[in-house]
Amino acid sequence: MYGPLWRALPGPWPVKLILLxxxxxxxxxxxxxxxxxxxxxxxxxxxxxx
Incomplete structure (x- = not known):
């Protein structure tokens, strides 16, 4: 469940972390x-x- 959500978020991992x-x-x-x-x-x- 979290993998597809992580891959759907745009940007590098710091941006993904903030968005999450x-x-x-x-x-x-x-x-x-x-x-x-x-x-x-x-x-x-x-x-x-x-």
Missing amino acids: LVLLAAVFLLLMEVVFPWVSTMMPYNDVAV
């Missing part, structure tokens, strides 16, 4: 700001009955 870090940060931000809050509303742990 930016891409990973963008995915992390997307997960934290959009995906996880959306999934959290559908989880049953908010419906607590004792």
